[in-house]
Amino acid sequence: MLATGMxxxxxxxxxxxxxxxxxGEKIERMRYSNSVNRNAMTSRRELIQRVFxxxxxxxxxxxWWPAKTPTEVIIGAILTQNTAWKNVKQSIACLRRNNLxxxxxxxxxxxxxxxxxxxxxxxxxxxxxxxKAFCEHLQTRWQGDLSLFLSxxxxxxxxxxxxxxxxxxxxxxxxLLYAAFQPSFVVDTYTCRIFHRYGWVSEDxxxxxxxxxxxxxxxPDVEYFQEYHALLVRAGHLYCxxxxxxxxxxxxxxxxx
Numbered sequence: 278m279l280a281t282g283m284x285x286x287x288x289x290x291x292x293x294x295x296x297x298x299x300x301g302e303k304i305e306r307m308r309y310s311n312s313v314n315r316n317a318m319t320s321r322r323e324l325i326q327r328v329f330x331x332x333x334x335x336x337x338x339x340x341w342w343p344a345k346t347p348t349e350v351i352i353g354a355i356l357t358q359n360t361a362w363k364n365v366k367q368s369i370a371c372l373r374r375n376n377l378x379x380x381x382x383x384x385x386x387x388x389x390x391x392x393x394x395x396x397x398x399x400x401x402x403x404x405x406x407x408x409k410a411f412c413e414h415l416q417t418r419w420q421g422d423l424s425l426f427l428s429x430x431x432x433x434x435x436x437x438x439x440x441x442x443x444x445x446x447x448x449x450x451x452x453l454l455y456a457a458f459q460p461s462f463v464v465d466t467y468t469c470r471i472f473h474r475y476g477w478v479s480e481d482x483x484x485x486x487x488x489x490x491x492x493x494x495x496x497p498d499v500e501y502f503q504e505y506h507a508l509l510v511r512a513g514h515l516y517c518x519x520x521x522x523x524x525x526x527x528x529x530x531x532x533x534x
Contacts, residue, residue: 407443467513
């Protein structure tokens with residue numbers, strides 16, 4: 278048996294599955310005669326875990342977010358709004374070449390200069406304004422100290438992030454999870470699409486309700502939340518598109534129960 282503390286990232290997730298289900302049999306739903314809500318929560322937790330297991334077995338660890346520093350995570354989280362990551366990579370590479378992966382440096386240049394450097398990410402004028410708004414907030418409220426800003430408790434930090442121009446719930450949760458390393462589950466279009474198409478959530482479910490769908494029944498685990506989000510993005514990008522490609526999806530042919 279592997280020692281949990283010495284196991285690799287993949288081994289730790291596989292070990293978790295083995296420990297929870299040593300015989301490899303289908304997980305049976307637990308029954309709580311004194312609480313219908315608790316029973317429903319347990320069933321949801323099992324469903325969520327089984328989806329994770331299927332995707333992890335198919336794709337393996339994703340190693341997401343592709344960034345070297347919290348600063349780069351935040352810049353990427355803003356630039357990736359309404360565009361593909363391949364376009365963001367070009368903008369980040371351009372900022373790196375110009376020594377601008379630094380909020381103090383970004384604060385010094387003009388918004389118009391910044392917009393030209395991030396053209397590949399699309400909506401570049403809006404995104405330049407958003408990046409400048411974050412820089413201004415960091416400088417005026419935290420004297421440019423990103424580490425201190427990110428060290429806040431999850432609730433207050435999320436609330437403050439949402440007050441900054443251009444940062445919505447998904448961007449805020451991405452910053453919390455990947456830059457501040459705090460357990461805030463990130464949901465996106467792919468999450469909603471996958472779970473709706475299988476009938477697990479309604480199509481019109483709101484962001485916070487879908488986030489609570491996961492967070493209300495999962496232990497707060499940063500690495501697990503990161504991996505789950507990345508696996509859903511991978512499945513959505515490859516298979517669960519607007520026009521789905523279901524034949525080779527790891528979840529195809531499988532339903533709860």
